[in-house]
Amino acid sequence: MKKRMLLIFIVLNFSIALYGCSDPKYINLENKPHKGYYTELLYKAVKDNNYDFTMLDTNLYKNVIVKDEDKYILKSTIKSLTTNNFIDKPTDLKEKPMYKLFINQNSKKYVINIYSNNIISVFPWDGNFPEDFVDLKTVPDAYKLEQFCKYVYDK
Numbered sequence: 001m002k003k004r005m006l007l008i009f010i011v012l013n014f015s016i017a018l019y020g021c022s023d024p025k026y027i028n029l030e031n032k033p034h035k036g037y038y039t040e041l042l043y044k045a046v047k048d049n050n051y052d053f054t055m056l057d058t059n060l061y062k063n064v065i066v067k068d069e070d071k072y073i074l075k076s077t078i079k080s081l082t083t084n085n086f087i088d089k090p091t092d093l094k095e096k097p098m099y100k101l102f103i104n105q106n107s108k109k110y111v112i113n114i115y116s117n118n119i120i121s122v123f124p125w126d127g128n129f130p131e132d133f134v135d136l137k138t139v140p141d142a143y144k145l146e147q148f149c150k151y152v153y154d155k
Contacts, residue, residue, distance in 0.1 A: 031129075032129035032130065034083075034086075035083075035086035035087070035088075035132060035133075036081070036083065036085075036086040036132055036134075037129065037132065038110070038122045038123050038124060038127060038129070038131065038132045039078060039081065039086070039122045039132045039134065041108075041110075041124065042078065042103065042110045042112075042122055042124075043075070043078045043079075045103070045105040045108050045110065046071075046074055046075055046078075046103060046105065047075070049068070049071055050105065051071075051103055051104060051105035052065075052102075052103070052104040052105075053065070053066040053070075053071055053074065053101065053102070053103055053104075054066060054101070054102045054104075055099060055100070055101050055102075055149055055152055055153070056099065056100040056101075056102065057098075057099055057149070057153055058096055058097055058098060058099060058100060059098070062153070064152055064153060066101075066152055070148075070151075070152060073143065073145070073148050074101075074103070076142075076143050077136075077139065077143040077144075077145060080139050080140060080143050081134065081139065082138075084138070085134050085135050085136065085138065085139070086132060086133070086134060086135075087133050087134070087135045088133065089130070089133050090119060090133065093115055093119065094115050094116070097113035097114055097115050097121075098114050098115065098116070098146065098149075099113075099114040099145070099146065099149040100112070100113055100114070101114070101145065101149075108124065109124065109125035109126075110122065110123070110124050110125065111123055111124075111125060112145065113131075114145050114146050114149060116146065117136070117144055117146045117147065118135055118136045118137045118144075119133065119134070119135060119136070120133075120134045120136065120145055121133050121134070122134065
């Protein structure tokens, strides 16, 4: 009788423990569709200007809310990108970004890490794939996000 109760307890416990594994929400066996996947999703999220946009200076840990009149820079930067701007993760990448941009649109949250004037990364708060790395060397200076962050911080 004790063996039977122990067996039932083990089987029941095991089946309850594995029940959470049946939800495919966090199981992802796919590859990233393309190098600019998250940037494309971000552009779709910010297209209508209905989002919150904040900047964090990681040296001083000062958070600044970006005003509505300055939000255009994000769309302009993304629109100026081509497929050649999306790169693999650089080997000489700093561990800590200089600035972080947080974009919140309803339930979607995106982060842009700014490592230098030419290298940024884009990813959603809860993404399954590696972040998009973007080389901004060919982007006009007016659309470079490091300069934008300095402008917003000094404003």
